Amino acid sequence: MKSWKWVQLLTLSLIVVMVFTACGKSGNSGNSESSKEGSEVKITLLNSKGEIQAQLEEAAKTFKEDNPGITLEIIPVPAGQSPFEKASALYASGNPATITMLDTGDVEKFKDRILDLSGEKWMADAVDRSTSLTTFDGKNYAFPLAIEGYGFIYNKAVVDQAVGGAFDPATINTTSALEDLFKKIEASGKAPLIISPMDWSLGAHYLPLAYAGQSADAAAVAKFVDDLKAGTVDLGSNPVFNGLIDTFDVMAKYNIDKASPLSGTYERGPEVLGKGEVGIWFQGNWAWPQISSFDTASGQYGFLPVPVSNNADDFGNTQISSAVSKRLVLDKEKNTAEQQAAAKKFLEWIVYSEKGQDFLVNKANIIPAFKNITLEAKDPLAKSISEYIAKVKTEDSMSTLPADHWAKIGASMQKYLAGAADRATLTKEIEEYWKSVK
Template sequence: MKKKVVGCILTAMMITGMFTGCGNSESQSGDGTNTGSGDQVVVDIFQNKNEISDALQAAIEQYESENPGVTIHLETVGGSDYASSLKAKMLGNDPVEIFTLGGPDDIASYKEYLEPLTGEEWVSHVTAGGCDNVTVDGQVYGMPIAVEGYGLIYNKKIFEAAGIDASTLTSYDAMDKAFADLQSQIDAGTLADQFPVLEAVEEYAAKESWIVGLHTNNVALSQEFGSAAKAFESQTVNYTYGDALKDLIDLETRYTSSRDDLSLLNSVDYATQVGGGLAIERVAVIQQGNWISPEISNVSEDLLQDLGILPIPLKGVVEDSIAVGVSNYWCVNSKSSEAEKTAAKAFLNWLYQSDEGKNIVINELSLIPAFDNYDGIEISDPLSAEVMRYMNAGKTIPWVFSGQPSGWDSNVAANVQAYLAGSMTWEQVIAQNKSDWEAMRQQ
């Protein structure tokens, strides 16, 4: 959706000069350090990935120790609150130098605040297609944060204890049968000695609009559009695979502890699903991606080593793949001062292109880099290794949700929540989703 998210108010505020920088420097070297008056350059980073916040802060502190002329402030707002919080930043007196955006719709909305990064050295090392969603008229406006993948993350030990060979679960029907078998064993108490708090096969965080309206919904839309760019250009959504999407949602909810009252899932959030679900072995399967590794590791490093990823099946369409794409992009505020922009670019270059930064990206942030010059650095995170396995096998579907109308995911999630609560039929969900897409494209 080509919405004017920032709109005329931002333009007026820009004219009145509210986007002045946080610090000045007469001159600055290419690595972000001051070389002139000795003034401190302050770079504010605003990002949305809670799972990397601690490790990113540690990386910042390391960078500051090596570049005493630069101070970097990090603020993280995760989940669905990020978009509104970023808008408030831009509308207020607290603009930031580095922030994250998701793709074509975000780029169109914030275009006048985006510094072109085309001339940065890292651009030549981005893997094929890695910057497609942030390239406009030949100019690159974002640095890929990471390649990420999501599917159905499962506990290998639980499946092994139940006698289920996870390697055979490459179709919807095979998964459905195995989950039914596992749930019957849980209900019978046969796994209770080894897994005393295990109560259900799955947990589905229906409260989270990004899980429902972005990730689950994407499984169907990826096959309809094929790319975020095509989704962004489309004035309509047909839901060609709407019935298969219903099957997927039914699969992910009928083996939860809320299966007798699916409305209860509308109160399940990310923390309950991950930290209070998979991480404590209360459930065996969740729809999530490799970004959960730091949170699982904080609970149990041993458990992290026992996790794998099953496909996220779109019945009768594509059943043996996971969804893989560039998660978000680092962007630099074009309204910041030259010194601040130089320092911001230097930090990003250090983090993703220096030897020490590359090791941080792989081993501390647990990210899969979208660059081709990480030779000799092994991925240590088990879930990231699983994503790479699917990528190497060509078993992936694309992320297209960054081409959706901004905010449409919340509408989709609300409609699916109504379906789970029994107040909307699936046919009504699809019809409303279609109508909302068309209306939001006109804004």
């Protein structure tokens, strides 16, 4: 009986050993599977150019076809939220995107959390000065995604009819000339223009023309901004600022939505311009995909500068605003080395593959910041900007404004547009804002 118990114990022990051995093998098998699965790398891209969300999603699919082991998810920045705010929130949650699309001025704020990209292959092909504003202590932290420009977009069919012949954009070089064009468009039975009242359009694009228009010298513009911060600028007596607001007053007078100036939406702008209901829209080349869906002018559109005086020789009257506007940065805090490598591969795919270049130029309608990309822009707005660049008729966009500039100054501009604030109030709010900037 005693020996029988020993046999039972021995048998039980063998069973336990076998079970654990099996579990161990099973566990090893699982780890092996996990290792195989680990070859699939998932990365994310935070997109702050909402108008190319669909194109980016399609590019992600094409990229995966070329790189089967990499899955790229495109995360849109919510409407009304700045890329800085969304990126900061993701970092605060401990879940930053692998690739984040930032405005130029925000890159420095994240430089301790993002990769140094100075040694990347595409650096040698980047156009001159395209990485200068994202280089700190000799290290470049960002990929220059897009050269963009903005000003008055005109529908050639509408303005040709208004002027009774072939419209020459070079004739619009003063505020008075602009108003004369508005009058002619109105007389032809069309609305002269539409003002899109979003804070980002007014605060990040329109009002900054008052800063950039101070001088063709970038150093002088930088000093002007420093003086604004120091509180030593009297905007009320500044001719460029007042000239820009004079032009804005003319715009407000001929705005199709002047009865309810804050009711407009971004989506309404391309519709009424494309359909020929208005002749002009203040916006940038990024709007072409939306305009094209309503196009009744056979793709005939172009840009006019925003004049700031009645002297055609004054700087700004014949220049449109352009710069590298969007940058891609790569997280180094939370994303793995494999994810970082996959993200770098995506950047190289954009610059060097035919499919990547096609996405950038033909699908997203972006003017590339790389010399090796020789595809010519197909859309008329990118072509128009390229012509201004070729003629050296551009002024640098204000790419390094504080992250909250568009929201705060945009709100002040909205009040002014709606008649809820006069010029003195607008001027004071802008001056007070800059004094609060650290």
